[in-house]
Amino acid sequence: MMKTYDSKTLLKTFSPEIENTSLTWKLTILAGLVVFLIGMLGLWRQITGGHIVTGMRDNVVWGIYIVNFIFFMGLSYAGALISGTLVLFKSEWRRPVIRIAELITVISILIGPFYILLCVGRLDRLYFLALYPRIQSPIAWDVIAISTDIIGCILFLYLSLIQDLALLRDYEDLRVPHWKRKLYKILALGYTDTPEQRKHLKTARNVMAAMIIAIAIIVYSVLAWLFGVTLQPGWHSTIFGPYFVIAAVYSGTGLMIIIMWIYRKVYHLEEFITKKHFEYVGYLLLIVGAFYGYFTFCDYLTKWYGSQKMDSLLIDKLFSQYYWLFIFANYIGILVPIIIIGISKFRTINSIFFAAVLTVLSLWVNRYLIVVPTLETPFLPIQDVRPAWLRYSATWVEWSLLAAGVAIFVVLLMLASKFIPIVSVSEMMESSEQKNTSKNEVQG
Amino acid sequence: MLLFAGTTILRVDAQKTEAETEFKYLKNSDNSRTLTYSVKYKKDDGDLKPAEGIPVLFKSGDHDVLATVATDYKGIATYNIPADRNLAFENDNKLKFTATIVNNNLVENKSDELSMKDIEIQMDFQIVDSVKKIFFKAFEIGAKGERKPIAKTDINFYVPRMFSLLKITDGSFGEDGTGEIEFPSGIPGDSLGNITVIGRIEENADYANVEKRQVIAWGKATDYHIPRFQRALWTAVAPTWMIITLTILLFGVWAHYAFVVYKLWKIKQESRRDM
Numbered sequence: 001m002m003k004t005y006d007s008k009t010l011l012k013t014f015s016p017e018i019e020n021t022s023l024t025w026k027l028t029i030l031a032g033l034v035v036f037l038i039g040m041l042g043l044w045r046q047i048t049g050g051h052i053v054t055g056m057r058d059n060v061v062w063g064i065y066i067v068n069f070i071f072f073m074g075l076s077y078a079g080a081l082i083s084g085t086l087v088l089f090k091s092e093w094r095r096p097v098i099r100i101a102e103l104i105t106v107i108s109i110l111i112g113p114f115y116i117l118l119c120v121g122r123l124d125r126l127y128f129l130a131l132y133p134r135i136q137s138p139i140a141w142d143v144i145a146i147s148t149d150i151i152g153c154i155l156f157l158y159l160s161l162i163q164d165l166a167l168l169r170d171y172e173d174l175r176v177p178h179w180k181r182k183l184y185k186i187l188a189l190g191y192t193d194t195p196e197q198r199k200h201l202k203t204a205r206n207v208m209a210a211m212i213i214a215i216a217i218i219v220y221s222v223l224a225w226l227f228g229v230t231l232q233p234g235w236h237s238t239i240f241g242p243y244f245v246i247a248a249v250y251s252g253t254g255l256m257i258i259i260m261w262i263y264r265k266v267y268h269l270e271e272f273i274t275k276k277h278f279e280y281v282g283y284l285l286l287i288v289g290a291f292y293g294y295f296t297f298c299d300y301l302t303k304w305y306g307s308q309k310m311d312s313l314l315i316d317k318l319f320s321q322y323y324w325l326f327i328f329a330n331y332i333g334i335l336v337p338i339i340i341i342g343i344s345k346f347r348t349i350n351s352i353f354f355a356a357v358l359t360v361l362s363l364w365v366n367r368y369l370i371v372v373p374t375l376e377t378p379f380l381p382i383q384d385v386r387p388a389w390l391r392y393s394a395t396w397v398e399w400s401l402l403a404a405g406v407a408i409f410v411v412l413l414m415l416a417s418k419f420i421p422i423v424s425v426s427e428m429m430e431s432s433e434q435k436n437t438s439k440n441e442v443q444g
Numbered sequence: 445m446l447l448f449a450g451t452t453i454l455r456v457d458a459q460k461t462e463a464e465t466e467f468k469y470l471k472n473s474d475n476s477r478t479l480t481y482s483v484k485y486k487k488d489d490g491d492l493k494p495a496e497g498i499p500v501l502f503k504s505g506d507h508d509v510l511a512t513v514a515t516d517y518k519g520i521a522t523y524n525i526p527a528d529r530n531l532a533f534e535n536d537n538k539l540k541f542t543a544t545i546v547n548n549n550l551v552e553n554k555s556d557e558l559s560m561k562d563i564e565i566q567m568d569f570q571i572v573d574s575v576k577k578i579f580f581k582a583f584e585i586g587a588k589g590e591r592k593p594i595a596k597t598d599i600n601f602y603v604p605r606m607f608s609l610l611k612i613t614d615g616s617f618g619e620d621g622t623g624e625i626e627f628p629s630g631i632p633g634d635s636l637g638n639i640t641v642i643g644r645i646e647e648n649a650d651y652a653n654v655e656k657r658q659v660i661a662w663g664k665a666t667d668y669h670i671p672r673f674q675r676a677l678w679t680a681v682a683p684t685w686m687i688i689t690l691t692i693l694l695f696g697v698w699a700h701y702a703f704v705v706y707k708l709w710k711i712k713q714e715s716r717r718d719m
Contacts, residue, residue, distance in 0.1 A: 135690060144694070189711050190712055200707045204703075384518075
């Protein structure tokens with residue numbers, strides 16, 4: 001049974017990097033920055049050499065940049081859906097893990113849109129999107145939706161941080177620089193946990209939790225429609241909206257488990273993030289995985305059975321040229337996690353972590369298979385195109401920028417741990433208070 | 445484009461890859477001539493790959509150098525001989541062209557040659573008893589410009605379509621070097637019914653490839669005006685329903701954001717009241 005802790009102990013436990021900087025933290029930041037710099041080198045190469053340095057050509061105009069965009073945006077929406085749902089349903093077990101979901105939401109949505117910019121040939125004309133938007137264009141929908149969502153995600157995270165920021169502000173023994181203490185003071189908005197303030201905060205948080213679920217579904221559907229409304233074989237599908245949403249939750253749940261596992265190991269949170277939490281998030285992964293598998297099957301079955309020429313060509317390509325990637329993404333990446341979590345004998349913390357890693361990797365590959373083989377199978381082939389341009393093969397520039405995105409995700413996650421608790425202290429205290437109250441009631 | 449393929453004379457160079465080549469000739473409608481030389485080589489896996497950047501020397505006869513042209517990314521070197529270029533005839537009253545792969549590091553040196561008689565096709569479009577007909581004739585042209593009708597030779601007729609040539613009919617020259625075909629009706633032309641008709645002698649052992657093009661208003665006039673479908677979204681202003689939906693959605697979301705910011709303001713106000 002979980003022990004009862006005071007706020008200072010919880011703050012110390014859940015804010016391991018705020019006062020002191022560990023060697024692990026420094027090394028991780030250093031490694032992340034090195035990878036990021038390699039990515040910047042790739043970006044410089046692309047800016048000076050043009051898009052010819054990437055694998056994108058006339059046929060395959062989107063490559064792994066757009067794959068990364070969908071992937072990171074998916075992680076963000078998943079974080080939003082999970083954290084929003086957990087807040088609304090007041091799940092007691094959410095408390096140690098909800099901060100992870102919130103951080104995934106905000107960090108992913110800050111990284112994802114940059115990949116769109118990498119696809120744009122004329123970045124100097126980017127402001128045209130704001131000056132001359134065409135409401136009819138799914139691209140305009142996406143720009144409006146994502147910018148709205150970014151604000152919502154930051155607001156939601158901020159609401160959940162206010163109580164912790166107030167605790168950090170009031171913790172006089174906290175050894176932090178003056179500017180950081182001042183920052184806590186400003187951001188805490190004078191919160192002193194009066195009944196009125198608590199009521200306002202609770203209302204605002206519930207409203208945002210509901211909003212963020214709705215926004216996540218809408219925004220990720222809009223992103224799916226970028227593909228779905230086009231007449232490309234493999235994309236023109238009514239199922240793409242819900243399919244993308246469910247796939248996003250699948251990958252986001254996987255990432256949440258991975259970060260839970262890492263935090264637990266690195267910061268010795270075994271007492272707080274227990275096997276129960278892994279099992280509960282694992283059950284979520286199992287249910288979402290089953291739905292995701294069902295949607296995948298529906299999508300491909302319909303295309304295969306319809307036997308339209310280009311759809312058949314695409315399916316043939318997926319089962320020949322992309323055979324192992326297809327098997328990994330749509331069989332191994334779905335069935336193995338379901339088996340691991342579904343059978344109690346296999347269900348350990350480490351095996352759930354392994355299932356989560358498979359989930360995240362397979363989802364990235366799934367995105368790749370949605371984007372690239374389709375573009376390699378156009379309805380109207382370009383005449384006299386160089387044979388080498390028909391197939392897409394990502395260059396080091398693109399891989400380096402993918403690695404840079406992952407690295408900056410890790411760096412931002414680590415930087416967040418320098419400013420805020422990695423587990424919500426206020427949530428944990430609330431849980432402790434509730435336990436004490438119920439205990440007193442029983443004794444009384 | 446259908447062209448004439450020639451014979452191969454191979455010189456072995458042990459240091460380089462063996463080249464697979466194809467030499468083609470076409471006499472165009474404006475009396476210019478197109479020489480095309482395709483160069484491919486075998487990769488280690490046995491696949492044929494176009495040899496890009498290989499210099500090819502084109503000559504007329506044995507000594508008259510026309511040009512040196514590098515092959516493009518498809519491995520093809522193309523040279524157009526202008527109509528007014530004087531070309532020397534061989535003793536058998538034929539034109540002779542050679543294409544030679546010259547110094548390069550990739551493929552062995554190699555030479556191909558083609559020879560053919562020079563001819564000219566003429567087409568005359570007439571309506572006879574309400575039937576549209578093409579009367580055609582062709583002449584061999586000698587070294588001194590003398591003309592002799594060709595006989596017993598096949599000719600194909602095409603009209604260009606979006607991606608390739610559509611064969612509409614074929615015919616042959618009689619003993620007097622003339623012939624006629626009936627022009628099929630109902631072939632779509634442009635908005636005025638104009639259509640380009642191409643008469644072609646193809647892959648002929650004596651004449652190689654020769655064509656004549658002529659525009660005539662015998663096609664079916666077509667209206668290529670693309671109708672604006674109701675579903676189309678390229679109008680200047682978005683459909684009303686879309687603007688209303690987007691406005692409601694955005695207003696709904698931002699109103700909630702504003703409410704949350706208001707609540708944050710209230711929290712701040714409460715703290716001031718406590719002080």
